[in-house]
Amino acid sequence: EMQDPNKIAVEVSDHESPLIILFGPPASGKTMTLIRLTRYLQSVGYIIAPIKTFRPSVDTNYSDICDNFDAMINSNNAAASTNRVSFMLVEVQNKNGRVLCQILEAPGEHYFKPDEPNKDFPAYVNTIIHSQNRKVWAIMIEPGWKDGTDRRNYVTKITHLKTNMHKTDHVVFIYNKIDKTNYVRNIGDVNKSA
Numbered sequence: 001e002m003q004d005p006n007k008i009a010v011e012v013s014d015h016e017s018p019l020i021i022l023f024g025p026p027a028s029g030k031t032m033t034l035i036r037l038t039r040y041l042q043s044v045g046y047i048i049a050p051i052k053t054f055r056p057s058v059d060t061n062y063s064d065i066c067d068n069f070d071a072m073i074n075s076n077n078a079a080a081s082t083n084r085v086s087f088m089l090v091e092v093q094n095k096n097g098r099v100l101c102q103i104l105e106a107p108g109e110h111y112f113k114p115d116e117p118n119k120d121f122p123a124y125v126n127t128i129i130h131s132q133n134r135k136v137w138a139i140m141i142e143p144g145w146k147d148g149t150d151r152r153n154y155v156t157k158i159t160h161l162k163t164n165m166h167k168t169d170h171v172v173f174i175y176n177k178i179d180k181t182n183y184v185r186n187i188g189d190v191n192k193s194a
Helices: 030-043 060-067 069-074 078-084 123-129 148-164
Strands: 019-023 047-050 088-093 099-105 135-141 170-175 184-186
Touching: 019 030, 030 047, 030 069, 030 088, 030 099, 030 135, 047 069, 060 069, 123 148, 135 148
Parallel strands: 019 099, 019 135, 135 170
Antiparallel strands: 047 088, 088 099
């Protein structure tokens, strides 16, 4: 699987709950978004649980990540754990145990790899794209992406994704790492007009 992502097998067994797909290049903040979102949702009473059936049972790395999910989320150094997460599908439940949605985090190089911008999506990404679940694509963008060619290639990759999306899919752009710009003066003080 490490050499050939087309050998990666995934299974979304819940076809009723919407999928929220964290989409972006490597190191764009997908895993930290999952960690912070999980912490927030847990703090307001939601239950976040890994879906162990997403990867085959022989994938001991995924099983280990699932078993240690809560410890990773609650670690004081959660950022150091992000390099351990290669895949994660979690479900969000309300206080009554009703599944509201599923959140998928997967390797960024399978979505967009700057040194191979025209590489096709691996088969498992196409499985997700063509699943019958309602989908929300959370597309990560960064303010500090200075290489114009990489930025244009990423836009092209997003355009390619859009042509394959189901017409009922939704897209949310996440302007990540905004705190590293001049737009944020202090915590909670954002220059909104800029």
